[in-house]
Amino acid sequence: MKAKRWFACVLTTAMLIGTTSCSTETESTTGSDPGGEEHTYQVAILIPGSINDGGWGTTGYEGAKKAAESIGAEFSYTETKSPQDAIEALTDYGERGFDIVFCHSYDYQDSCARVAPDYSDTQFITSGGTVMTENITPIYVQSEQASYLLGVLAAKITKTGKVGLIGSEELPSITKTMVGFEQGVMDTDSSVEVTTTYLGSATDVGKAREATVALINSGCDIIFGNANAAAQGVFQAVDENKDKGVLGFGSYARITETYPDCFIADMVSEYEPVFVKMAGEIKDGTFKPGEQYFADIFNGGAVIYFNDELPVEDEAMDAYNAAVEQFRNGEIEIDIGEY
Numbered sequence: 001m002k003a004k005r006w007f008a009c010v011l012t013t014a015m016l017i018g019t020t021s022c023s024t025e026t027e028s029t030t031g032s033d034p035g036g037e038e039h040t041y042q043v044a045i046l047i048p049g050s051i052n053d054g055g056w057g058t059t060g061y062e063g064a065k066k067a068a069e070s071i072g073a074e075f076s077y078t079e080t081k082s083p084q085d086a087i088e089a090l091t092d093y094g095e096r097g098f099d100i101v102f103c104h105s106y107d108y109q110d111s112c113a114r115v116a117p118d119y120s121d122t123q124f125i126t127s128g129g130t131v132m133t134e135n136i137t138p139i140y141v142q143s144e145q146a147s148y149l150l151g152v153l154a155a156k157i158t159k160t161g162k163v164g165l166i167g168s169e170e171l172p173s174i175t176k177t178m179v180g181f182e183q184g185v186m187d188t189d190s191s192v193e194v195t196t197t198y199l200g201s202a203t204d205v206g207k208a209r210e211a212t213v214a215l216i217n218s219g220c221d222i223i224f225g226n227a228n229a230a231a232q233g234v235f236q237a238v239d240e241n242k243d244k245g246v247l248g249f250g251s252y253a254r255i256t257e258t259y260p261d262c263f264i265a266d267m268v269s270e271y272e273p274v275f276v277k278m279a280g281e282i283k284d285g286t287f288k289p290g291e292q293y294f295a296d297i298f299n300g301g302a303v304i305y306f307n308d309e310l311p312v313e314d315e316a317m318d319a320y321n322a323a324v325e326q327f328r329n330g331e332i333e334i335d336i337g338e339y
Contacts, residue, residue: 041073041283044093045102046080049202053229055252056173060104060127063272067279073099086111094119100282102275103127106172112136123282123289127271128173132290139274141295143173144180144334145327146267146302147224150249151184152323153264154222155192156316159245162193164215166234168202168227176336177226177251177267183334188319195220201230208233216241226251226267238262247310256307264312266305273300297327 045064047057061077068075076098078089086108093101094115099122103112106128116124116135129138154163163185167174182194195218197211208230212223216237223246225234235255238248242262250256250266274295281287295301306312312320326332 041068041071041100042076042093042096042098043068043071043073043100043102043279044076044078044098045104046078046086046089046108048080048105048107049229050079051077055231056228057104059252059269060102060271063270063275064102064104066272067100067102067275070276071279071283073279083107083111087115090115090124091118094122098122100125100279104271109136109138123287125275125278130292132292134289137278137289137291137293139271139293139295141269141271141301142297143267143269143302144176144336145297146269146304147177147180147226147251148184148327148332148334149297149304149320149323150224150265150267151181151186152188152319153184153312153316154181154224154249155185155188156319157247157264157312158192158222160219160221161191162195162219163222163224164212164218164220165194165196166208166211166215166223166225166227166231167196167198168230169200170198172336174198174226176334179336180334181224184323187323187332199227199230202228204230205233205236209237212237213241216244216246221246222248224249224251235259235263254305256305256309260307260309262310264307264310266307268303268305270295270300270303297324 045060047060049057051057051061065075080086080089090101090111101122101124103124103126109126109129109131112124112126113131116133120135122135124136126138128140132138165178165181167178178196185192185194195215199207199211201207208227212234223234223238225231227234238246239259239262248263250263252268255266256263274293
């Protein structure tokens with residue numbers, strides 16, 4: 001059956017995963033603050049799950065660590081499993097005088113709104129969100145643009161005329177990429193059937209695998225997975241069915257490097273450049289808090305990595321490149337609903 005297009009209201013990974021842990025990793029160094037006094041910078045990140053998930057958590061952790069290194073700061077991270085964990089971690093970092101806390105989830109914005117007013121010297125930066133104050137600043141990565149481009153490719157590559165999408169939960173970081181992917185398919189070839197399945201879990205690898213196999217058994221020969229840690233089940237199922245001609249698109253990590261025989265391209269949100277930029281601005285006093293930072297397919301925030309082992313045919317790449325130009329000219333609009 002044709003997928004229902006979901007327009008949802010919250011972004012980026014669920015918080016009810018992983019185990020809570022905290023670690024301080026790098027030795028601190030001192031620098032000069034705008035007032036000329038030596039200051040030991042401290043940078044932390046909150047991850048909704050594990051830093052070893054190979055996707056969202058890993059890229060956020062690595063980006064924040066690089067940002068800390070770029071300004072010679074002490075670095076710490078915390079993995080959370082509940083909203084209360086987030087509040088406790090944010091409060092702890094505020095009490096310890098951390099300069100920057102990257103909050104790598106849309107869902108952290110409510111916790112930031114509760115904690116940030118008590119720690120005006122700490123800048124809280126959320127990966128997504130709409131809460132903007134003197135010390136809360138959200139980043140918006142237009143990953144729906146990247147998923148749209150994958151949808152264009154899928155419409156050109158499918159042999160069966162059926163495409164399957166697997167999402168973890170109906171959260172904006174997930175739903176907006178599903179919406180973008182489906183629109184890319186429909187704008188390219190409206191005869192292609194798109195089916196979307198939400199798992200209701202960000203960690204259930206087995207459920208993700210079963211859902212993917214069900215889509216493949218229904219005739220889907222192209223699969224796109226954006227399901228956080230659970231996505232490993234999607235990737236495994238595609239790999240197990242590659243001999244049937246099933247191909248996949250990855251998300252938030254270089255899945256093509258792990259499964260070069262069956263994954264065509266990966267959609268990756270690159271938070272490292274904007275994390276590094278913001279850290280540098282905070283250190284040198286040029287940062288403007290409370291203004292949403294945007295990253296897209298043109299400034300390196302939303303990136304498509306192709307698999308050289310599975311080259312895309314010219315007709316599909318022509319459609320892809322044409323869509324990129326349409327984005328550049330403002331000709332494509334993706335309605336992700338309330339954000």
